[in-house]
Each structure stands twice: as structure tokens, then as C-alpha cells.
Amino acid sequence: SDHASPSKSNSNSFALALMGALDDDLNGDNNSNENTLSKPKSTPASSNLKSPSSGGFLGLGSLSTSLASVGGGDKFLQIRLDTFLCALNGIHSASAACTSLVDVLDSLLSSDEDDEGGKGLEKTQQTMSMIHLAREELFRFSKNYQDLLKTQAARVVTEFCGSLQDAPVFKGSAFFPVLRYFLERETFELPSAQELATAEDDARLYKILIQPMQDCRLLQQFEKCDLDVLRSLCQEIAHSLVDLFLDVILSPVLPKRFTDWGSLLFSKEVRMVQNHLQSLMQAAASTVAASHKDQAGAVPVLSTQWERLSQAVTILQLEKPSDWSFYYQSTSVFSPQELQAIMQLRVDFSADVINSVVAAAAADK
Numbered sequence: 001s002d003h004a005s006p007s008k009s010n011s012n013s014f015a016l017a018l019m020g021a022l023d024d025d026l027n028g029d030n031n032s033n034e035n036t037l038s039k040p041k042s043t044p045a046s047s048n049l050k051s052p053s054s055g056g057f058l059g060l061g062s063l064s065t066s067l068a069s070v071g072g073g074d075k076f077l078q079i080r081l082d083t084f085l086c087a088l089n090g091i092h093s094a095s096a097a098c099t100s101l102v103d104v105l106d107s108l109l110s111s112d113e114d115d116e117g118g119k120g121l122e123k124t125q126q127t128m129s130m131i132h133l134a135r136e137e138l139f140r141f142s143k144n145y146q147d148l149l150k151t152q153a154a155r156v157v158t159e160f161c162g163s164l165q166d167a168p169v170f171k172g173s174a175f176f177p178v179l180r181y182f183l184e185r186e187t188f189e190l191p192s193a194q195e196l197a198t199a200e201d202d203a204r205l206y207k208i209l210i211q212p213m214q215d216c217r218l219l220q221q222f223e224k225c226d227l228d229v230l231r232s233l234c235q236e237i238a239h240s241l242v243d244l245f246l247d248v249i250l251s252p253v254l255p256k257r258f259t260d261w262g263s264l265l266f267s268k269e270v271r272m273v274q275n276h277l278q279s280l281m282q283a284a285a286s287t288v289a290a291s292h293k294d295q296a297g298a299v300p301v302l303s304t305q306w307e308r309l310s311q312a313v314t315i316l317q318l319e320k321p322s323d324w325s326f327y328y329q330s331t332s333v334f335s336p337q338e339l340q341a342i343m344q345l346r347v348d349f350s351a352d353v354i355n356s357v358v359a360a361a362a363a364d365k
Contacts, residue, residue, distance in 0.1 A: 095141075183269075188258045263313070324361075
């Protein structure tokens with residue numbers, strides 16, 4: 001298993017390398033002739049090294065299985081969520097701790113490089129190699145924890161928000177299936193401005209798009225997350241929302257058709273969802289910053305995660321297909337086939353003109 005705990009000898013070797021190197025560095029100036037670093041009995045090859053014991057965490061799936069045995073209901077659902085968020089915060093803290101230790105070791109290495117003519121601390125070659133080993137191991141552990149955080153954040157989003165594979169439902173605690181239910185029934189082939197005015201009524205859109213997100217237990221408790229955990233969760237939610245919107249409008253089972261009025265409605269719906277998630281992040285980040293001064297920082301902006309959906313909205317709002325080639329093709333994130341599929345949703349776009357634009361896009365690729 002990739003997350004299996006390391007052998008006792010591996011853990012001891014790493015601990016001896018780190019603690020021995022640091023101890024020799026701190027005391028070497030006074031008793032460099034007496035205090036030398038003992039060589040570990042066995043130094044494992046780098047390909048066989050594993051994460052530290054705390055990194056042997058098997059993931060939130062095992063927590064989910066264990067907590068499921070305690071029963072259902074709101075109380076136990078809250079226990080599950082608190083446990084998951086605590087685990088995510090712990091993974092982030094482990095990564096941050098490793099990164100901080102890497103910085104400490106980097107400072108020791110740089111101070112040795114700046115020590116000219118043998119002045120100041122004198123480190124043996126063995127001590128330097130041990131510091132390098134400790135530094136590389138801690139850097140690897142930090143990266144592993146970061147990867148684990150992303151993986152487990154995706155698990156938590158699936159657990160409490162749903163997934164693209166979930167069947168659409170009219171009401172539920174997971175909001176992805178609820179959004180799919182309403183989006184699949186939404187009409188974008190609007191014939192007039194009057195139809196648009198009715199469809200884009202704020203109260204109606206709030207009910208079908210924002211209220212399901214408001215009812216989600218995870219989104220209600222973002223303030224319990226460390227800032228980097230919050231970022232990972234919101235990036236995963238944004239990514240899933242992009243996939244959901246695109247999956248609905250490009251579905252071959254329930255095909256959507258757009259007029260220019262309908263594209264305006266779609267744009268407003270996308271904008272409402274984006275702004276709501278960003279506002280939740282802003283509120284949670286402010287709460288975290290107020291209670292944990294060390295975590296104060298800029299609120300993450302999810303522009304990269306939204307890019308595909310934002311470009312789809314732009315395509316649907318074009319006055320004519322050829323405008324894409326003139327103004328947007330150089331920054332396109334869509335393949336020629338995807339570009340064609342989205343353009344074909346507009347009822348008033350000529351097939352010949354679409355084919356011409358797609359051919360030009362393919363040539364650029």
C-alpha cells in the first residue's frame with residue numbers, strides 16, 4: 001500500500017539523520033572533536049522510503065465506513081462532517097509542519113555556504129549529507145501530504161455535495177443532484193425579451209440554484225476549515241460544478257438549444273453560482289483570519305477552475321461564430337470538436353459558418 005507505515009528501521013534512520021544532524025550543528029562549535037554523528041545501521045534506498053507514520057493515514061473512506069456503523073440522522077451526519085474536516089485540517093497541518101522544517105534545514109545549509117574560510121560553525125561532510133537527506137525527505141513528505149489533501153477533499157465533496165453520477169432529485173442534502181434536476185428542466189430556447197425577463201427572475205433563480213447550495217451542510221460550515229483546506233474544497237466544488245453545467249447543456253439524452261436570449265439566462269445562472277461560492281469562501285476566510293491570525297491571507301479566486309465554463313458562456317453569447325476566431329481562439333481551452341458541439345447549441349448559427357470556424361481552430365491546433 002502507498003500509505004503503509006514505514007518499517008521501524010526506516011523511521012529510526014530518518015529520525016537519527018534529522019536529530020543527529022541538528023544536534024551536531026548546534027553543538028559542533030564547542031565540542032566538534034567530541035560530538036560526531038553516529039551512522040545509522042542501515043540507510044534505505046530512496047526508492048524504498050515511505051511517508052512518516054502520520055502519513056500512513058489510509059484516507060477518509062475508512063472513517064466513513066467506521067462512522068456509518070453509528071447510525072443515521074442529523075446528529076451523526078454532523079459527527080461525520082466534523083471528523084472529516086478535522087482530518088483534512090490535520091493533513092494540511094502535517095504538510096505545513098514539514099514545509100517549515102524544510103525551511104529550517106535550508107537556512108542551516110545556506111549558513112554553511114556563507115561561512116567563508118572555515119569561520120563560524122564547522123560541519124563535517126557526514127553532517128551535511130544527513131541534513132540534505134532530512135531536507136529531501138521532509139520535502140517529499142510535504143508533497144505527499146498535499147496530494148493526500150486534494151484526494152481526500154474530493155472524497156468529502158462527493159460525500160456531502162454529491163457527484164455527476166448521482167440521479168437528479170427534486171430535493172436533498174447533496175446539491176449536485178438537485179441542481180441537475182432543475183438545469184435539465186430549464187429552457188434556454190427563449191423567443192423574446194419578455195420570456196427572458198420571466199425566466200431570469202431573481203427569486204426563481206435563487207430557489208433553483210442558490211437554495212440547494214445553502215442547504216448543503218458542508219457549505220454551511222466552511223469556517224471550520226483551515227484556509228488551504230477551504231481552497232482545496234472550493235476548487236473541487238468549482239471543478240464539479242463546471243462539469244455539471246457542461247454535461248447538462250451538451251447531453252445527447254436531453255439536448256439543449258439556445259437563442260441569444262437563452263444565452264443571457266445561462267450566463268446569469270452561471271454567474272450567480274460562481275458569485276455565491278466565492279462569497280461563501282470570503283465569509284469563511286474572514287472568520288478563519290479573525291480567529292487564527294497566522295492564517296490571515298488573500299481569499300483564493302477560482303478563475304482557473306471556472307475557465308472552461310466561462311468560455312462556454314462566451315461562445316453561446318457570440319453575435320456570430322466567426323467572432324470566436326477573431327477575438328478568442330488564441331486563448332481557447334476547448335478542442336475543435338468541443339467548440340463545434342457548443343456552437344451547434346445556438347439555433348441561429350449557420351452550420352457552414354460553424355464548420356469554417358472549427359476548421360480554422362483545428363488548423364491552429
